[in-house]
Amino acid sequence: MSDLGIVKAESFVFAEKPDRLKLDSGEFFGPITVSYETYGKLSPGRDNAILLLHALSGDHHAAGRYSLEDPKPGWWDNFVGLGKGLDTEKYYVICSNFLGGCMGTTGPSSINPQTQKPYALSFPSITISDMVRVEKALLEHLGIHKLRAVIGGSLGGMQALEWTLLYPETVRSTIVIAATSRMSTQAIAFDAVGRNAIISDPGWQNGNYYGTAGPTRGLAIARMVGHITYLSSASMRRKFGRALLERSDQRQFYDDEFEVESYLSYQGRSFVERFDANSYLYITKAMDYYDIAKRFGGLNKAFRNVRAKFLLVSFTSDWLFPPYQSMEIVKALMSNDKEVSYCNVESDYGHDAFLLEVESLARLVRGFLDHV
Amino acid sequence: MSDLGIVKAESFVFAEKPDRLKLDSGEFFGPITVSYETYGKLSPGRDNAILLLHALSGDHHAAGRYSLEDPKPGWWDNFVGLGKGLDTEKYYVICSNFLGGCMGTTGPSSINPQTQKPYALSFPSITISDMVRVEKALLEHLGIHKLRAVIGGSLGGMQALEWTLLYPETVRSTIVIAATSRMSTQAIAFDAVGRNAIISDPGWQNGNYYGTAGPTRGLAIARMVGHITYLSSASMRRKFGRALLERSDQRQFYDDEFEVESYLSYQGRSFVERFDANSYLYITKAMDYYDIAKRFGGLNKAFRNVRAKFLLVSFTSDWLFPPYQSMEIVKALMSNDKEVSYCNVESDYGHDAFLLEVESLARLVRGFLDHV
Numbered sequence: 001m002s003d004l005g006i007v008k009a010e011s012f013v014f015a016e017k018p019d020r021l022k023l024d025s026g027e028f029f030g031p032i033t034v035s036y037e038t039y040g041k042l043s044p045g046r047d048n049a050i051l052l053l054h055a056l057s058g059d060h061h062a063a064g065r066y067s068l069e070d071p072k073p074g075w076w077d078n079f080v081g082l083g084k085g086l087d088t089e090k091y092y093v094i095c096s097n098f099l100g101g102c103m104g105t106t107g108p109s110s111i112n113p114q115t116q117k118p119y120a121l122s123f124p125s126i127t128i129s130d131m132v133r134v135e136k137a138l139l140e141h142l143g144i145h146k147l148r149a150v151i152g153g154s155l156g157g158m159q160a161l162e163w164t165l166l167y168p169e170t171v172r173s174t175i176v177i178a179a180t181s182r183m184s185t186q187a188i189a190f191d192a193v194g195r196n197a198i199i200s201d202p203g204w205q206n207g208n209y210y211g212t213a214g215p216t217r218g219l220a221i222a223r224m225v226g227h228i229t230y231l232s233s234a235s236m237r238r239k240f241g242r243a244l245l246e247r248s249d250q251r252q253f254y255d256d257e258f259e260v261e262s263y264l265s266y267q268g269r270s271f272v273e274r275f276d277a278n279s280y281l282y283i284t285k286a287m288d289y290y291d292i293a294k295r296f297g298g299l300n301k302a303f304r305n306v307r308a309k310f311l312l313v314s315f316t317s318d319w320l321f322p323p324y325q326s327m328e329i330v331k332a333l334m335s336n337d338k339e340v341s342y343c344n345v346e347s348d349y350g351h352d353a354f355l356l357e358v359e360s361l362a363r364l365v366r367g368f369l370d371h372v
Numbered sequence: 373m374s375d376l377g378i379v380k381a382e383s384f385v386f387a388e389k390p391d392r393l394k395l396d397s398g399e400f401f402g403p404i405t406v407s408y409e410t411y412g413k414l415s416p417g418r419d420n421a422i423l424l425l426h427a428l429s430g431d432h433h434a435a436g437r438y439s440l441e442d443p444k445p446g447w448w449d450n451f452v453g454l455g456k457g458l459d460t461e462k463y464y465v466i467c468s469n470f471l472g473g474c475m476g477t478t479g480p481s482s483i484n485p486q487t488q489k490p491y492a493l494s495f496p497s498i499t500i501s502d503m504v505r506v507e508k509a510l511l512e513h514l515g516i517h518k519l520r521a522v523i524g525g526s527l528g529g530m531q532a533l534e535w536t537l538l539y540p541e542t543v544r545s546t547i548v549i550a551a552t553s554r555m556s557t558q559a560i561a562f563d564a565v566g567r568n569a570i571i572s573d574p575g576w577q578n579g580n581y582y583g584t585a586g587p588t589r590g591l592a593i594a595r596m597v598g599h600i601t602y603l604s605s606a607s608m609r610r611k612f613g614r615a616l617l618e619r620s621d622q623r624q625f626y627d628d629e630f631e632v633e634s635y636l637s638y639q640g641r642s643f644v645e646r647f648d649a650n651s652y653l654y655i656t657k658a659m660d661y662y663d664i665a666k667r668f669g670g671l672n673k674a675f676r677n678v679r680a681k682f683l684l685v686s687f688t689s690d691w692l693f694p695p696y697q698s699m700e701i702v703k704a705l706m707s708n709d710k711e712v713s714y715c716n717v718e719s720d721y722g723h724d725a726f727l728l729e730v731e732s733l734a735r736l737v738r739g740f741l742d743h744v
Contacts, residue, residue, distance in 0.1 A: 125625045185608040192633040193596045200589035217572035224565045236557040253497045254653045260557050261564040281626045
């Protein structure tokens with residue numbers, strides 16, 4: 001049993017006419033539903049809140065279970081709870097689902113109230129800053145004006161970084177794990193392959209596939225590519241090696257024969273059941289376009305006015321968001337005389353290490369939070 | 373103008389009934405057409421022949437041009453010719469197209485003389501050893517019983533390695549560039565993504581797509597994935613950075629917007645015009661299955677009876693066929709007291725370095741050939 005017991009997802013609606021949210025694209029958009037969960041108790045002084053942001057395929061269900069029978073706790077249950085990395089005895093943890101996804105917060109698969117149909121491609125282009133604006137609205141709704149910390153890994157870490165830029169007064173500290181101020185050309189290239197696989201699937205139907213099977217093959221292939229980039233070559237070798245599946249007379253020569261093949265196929269298939277292909281397009285584009293240096297005319301300039309204390313964590317074998325990208329941020333912060341701690345954790349789990357190196361991460365995060 | 377002037381592709385047919393070729397699968401297969409080209413002159417003593425083997429998407433047209441108007445020379449024209457890496461003044465170079473491809477040597481897109489239809493999936497499963505058996509038949513046809521050297525990069529290097537195992541008496545020396553004795557789990561995983569993209573394309577039609585458009589989208593995606601693995605992250609950054617295409621009002625948010633995206637799309641599209649999807653399935657499976665250590669019960673045992681002198685070359689930034697894989701071969705050869713030279717060439721071009729680091733490679737190869 002998770003020590004957080006039974007948790008419940010909650011939601012809140014804002015940006016209704018005439019108070020629609022102005023997006024980076026210039027478009028005014030709303031209404032927006034935000035799905036979120038909270039763990040722990042808000043202190044009377046309202047000064048122990050931590051905002052937790054998730055990665056591409058995550059959601060607001062970070063910890064606890066939805067019922068006694070729930071077979072699986074939230075995605076970071078080993079990190080969020082009593083005495084854990086984010087100690088819910090001390091902190092009030094809010095995990096918010098981001099704009100553009102498909103897990104409850106408004107996204108392309110949501111119903112447009114004006115047409116009573118899913119937005120599909122009429123959903124506006126969004127940025128990581130837009131995601132953060134929506135998260136700020138949630139905090140205001142909860143009556144929280146200061147964050148002890150904002151924390152996230154991967155895309156969650158990119159949002160945590162963005163929080164320090166958009167709302168320097170709100171954020172006392174930031175924990176940016178396995179993230180970047182801008183994606184590498186190679187990472188963009190992998191995203192491009194995934195998007196191509198989706199939009200070239202006839203099931204995609206120019207985005208209007210709701211109510212049909214949709215681009216199941218394309219989305220599965222996008223996920224397979226993604227999954228390879230989340231692991232390191234060494235961790236794949238350790239996990240699967242060159243092991244073959246048991247022989248089967250039904251199998252054709254072109255079928256999965258190595259265990260790693262059937263593992264990837266499984267990852268692809270199961271992703272299709274829980275993820276929306278249009279969300280994949282919108283979110284990966286938001287990630288690819290994120291570029292702090294470009295926006296501010298250099299990383300050094302970008303961090304001039306941040307006020308948060310920073311903890312950055314990278315992993316030695318992460319080749320999707322490689323350590324050098326964290327170091328660039330650290331250098332820019334230091335050249336602005338900002339308070340920054342950095343650890344490049346020795347791990348051969350690749351990008352996925354941020355979900356797997358829980359012990360190392362918990363020590364780093366607890367130590368950091370004790371002093372902010 | 374290529375210094376080799378006008379060259380001509382040639383072909384030869386063998387393995388006709390009743391002399392069909394016995395494949396590793398146990399199947400007897402034939403007839404087999406082999407496409408090849410030769411450069412330079414065979415010495416009266418027939419002792420200056422070098423067999424050159426190409427990579428996955430290459431062919432037998434390694435050097436020279438087909439006509440005065442031919443806009444492009446063969447794929448390794450800067451390496452094969454007078455005074456070049458393979459000096460055609462000294463050597464008689466034979467470049468053979470491998471079994472299972474789609475460039476002239478018999479493969480799944482070839483017409484099965486028994487049915488007068490393309491083999492498609494009735495083409496037998498093939499191995500890298502089978503490719504080498506076909507190449508041996510070509511040499512016999514040409515009356516060549518000793519090779520000064522066999523040389524290849526990537527899949528060509530895997531064949532060059534296999535030559536030393538299957539025909540130790542024929543091979544005086546072997547030059548194995550950016551190759552491996554078995555692919556990594558990660559490399560197999562990338563191949564699996566490519567194959568999945570092909571077979572999940574409705575245009576694939578269980579392999580019977582000849583005469584129709586075929587799995588154009590799936591094959592393009594397979595090529596895009598492959599292309600990323602041929603480059604290094606650093607070379608992609610240098611080549612494209614995060615540069616954007618010029619703005620276009622026609623473009624949708626999900627379209628290619630980064631230069632690297634449109635480059636990959638172009639690579640995908642142009643590959644479809646020249647490559648057969650079923651060949652892609654057969655050849656990548658042959659590569660994935662290749663595993664010398666498994667076949668012989670260890671690399672050390674595998675090389676016990678080889679007689680060739682070896683030159684192995686890897687490239688520091690090659691993450692598809694990483695240097696450690698070449699070093700494993702070198703160690704196994706040394707533990708058998710075989711003559712082996714090895715160079716890990718400093719290059720940030722990734723796997724593609726074997727086509728780009730021509731100067732370094734030419735120096736190494738010329739020096740090596742002078743002493744064998």
